[in-house]
Amino acid sequence: MPATAEELKSIPGLSYAELPIHSIHPNRKQPRQVFDEDDMAELEHSLREIGLLQPIVVRPSGEPGDAPYELVMGERRWRAAQRVGFETIPAIIRETKDEDLLRDALLENLHRSELNPLEEAAAYQQLLQEFGCSQDELSQKIGRSRSQISNTIRLMKLPALVQRRVAAGVISSGHARALLSLEDPAEMERLAQRVVNEGLSVRSVEEIVALQAGLRLADNKKQQKEVARPERLDYFANALSDRLDTQVKITLGAKKGRVSIEFASVDDLNRIMGVIAPSS
Template sequence: MSNDKGKKPAETKEPRRALGRGLDALLPVTQIAAAAAARAESPYQMVGIERIHPRRDQPRKRFDEPALEELARSIEEQGLIQPLVVRRSDEEEGYEIIAGERRWRAAQKAGLREVPVVIKDVDPESAFELALVENVQRMDLDPVETATAYRRLMDEHGYTQDVLSRRIGKDRSTIANTLRLLQLPDEVQERVVARELSEGHARAILSLKDPGEITKLARVAAEKGWSVRQTEQFARRKLEGPKAPATPDPAKEPTPASTANVRDLEKKLESALGMPVAIRTDGAMSSGTVEIGFDNLDQLDRFLRRVLGE
C-alpha cells in the first residue's frame, strides 16, 4: 500500500443529511469520499485494484455494459477522480467496496492497477445500509432491486416503514409502493427489471388480485407497448366486470414507434431532472400531459428553483 499526499479529490458542497442518527457520520454518500479525505491525516490511499472486491450482498445486481465502457474511456483519459469508499474485509489485507463498485469495474476495464480509496471503519450491517442509500440516491437500482433491499433492511433490522423512511430519506408512501412490487409474480418482476414495464405499469397491474390475470396483463401490456394509463384502464375494466371491452380501443392505441419515442423522452427527462417522469398522450399523440414525481419537499423545492432559474 502506498500513500499519495499530493492529491485531493475535488471539494463538494455538503448537502442536507438524509439518514437519521447512527449513520450521520457516514453520509451523504455522494460526497463521502471528498468529506472523509478532507478530515483524514492522509487524504486518501492508493490500493492495488486486485485487493478490492465488491460486497457479496451488494444491493445493485446489474450494470449497464455500454455505460461502463463509456466510464472506462473517461477514466483512461482523466483518471479516477472520485475515490472508492471501502472497509477492511475479513480477507487478509483485502478491502470490501461500500460505495463505488461501478467505478471499480470501469477502472478494471481501463487497465488501472491502483485506485484511490477512503477507508471507513464500519460494521457489515452499516456498510449494507450505506451501499443501499448510495444506490438509491444515484438512482442506480431498478425498482425490484430497490424493493428487495428495502425488505432486507426491514427483516434484518426490524425496521418499520416509518423507521426505514427516516433512515434512507424516502417518504413512507414511496417505500410502501415500492415494496408492493415484491407481490408480483416472478415473470412480471423480470419484465420490470428488463424495463419492458415501468414501476407505474406494475402498480396498475397489481390492482388485479389473481396471479394468472396479473401475469397475462403484464404480458399483453409489454408486447403491445401500452402506456401506464392504458394499462390502468384495462385493469379497471377487468375489475368492473365482463361488460367492459376486453381490450382498449385499437383505434386509440399509439403505434409502437410513437410509444418508443415517448419512452425515450421520459428517460431523457428523468436523466436531466433526476426525478421520475411519465408522459401521458391521447391515441393520436397530439396532446397529453407530463407528470413529474418527487419523493420529498426538498426535491420539489430544488426542482422549482431550477425551473424558475433561482
C-alpha cells in the same frame, strides 16, 4: 484559497490510500445486480482519457481468506478500472459497521438513480429485516417517504415473469403497480404481455384493470349489492395511492365521504399537486 497543511484535520477512522486493485472484493450486500454495458463502456473511456476523479470507499474486510478490503461505494468505478487495466485505485478507507454496509450501498445507488425498481424493493426488504424496524423508521434512516418504500416493496408480490420485465425496463414500475390490483397472477402475466405487445400506457392498464374488476362484480348481482361498495372504495384508494405514490384513504359515512392524502413534507406535497393538477 486552498487550505494549508496546518488547517487540514485528520478524521478518526478515515484514511486515503492508493490500493492494489486486487486487494479489494465486492460488497456482499450490494443491492445493485445489473451494470449497463453502455454505461460501463462510457466510464472505461473516461478512465482511459482522464483517469479516476472520485476515489472509491472501502472498509477493512472481516472475512477470513478474502481480499483485505471490502467495497462500500464505487463498484462501477472499481469494475471499470479493472477492465481498463489499472493496477492500483485511489480509495478512502473507513470503518463501516456491518449494519451500515447495505444502507450506504443503497443510498449511493439511490442518489445516482442506478437501481432498477426490483433491486430497490429487494434492498428495502433486506434493510427492514436487518434493522428489525418499521417502514416509518426506515423512512427516517434513508430519507425516503414511507409510502414510497411501501409502494416499491409491493413490487415483490408480482409474478416472477413480470418482475423480470420490470427489472429489465420492459415495463415501468407504474405499469407494475397497476397490475398489482389484479388478484390472479396469470391475469397479471397476460396483461403484462399486452403492455409489451401493444405498448399500453399506465392509464390504459388502470382502465383495463378497473373494467375487469367491474366485470367480476357483475357476475354475481347479489354479491355486488353486499360487497361492491367497499371493494370499489378499496380499489379507488389503491389506484390513487399508486398514481400519487403516497398513502390515500377513502372513508364513507352516512351522508358524505372523505379522501385523505398523506404527504411527508412540503416538497412531497408540491410533487403530489404536480400530479393532480400539472397545469398549476
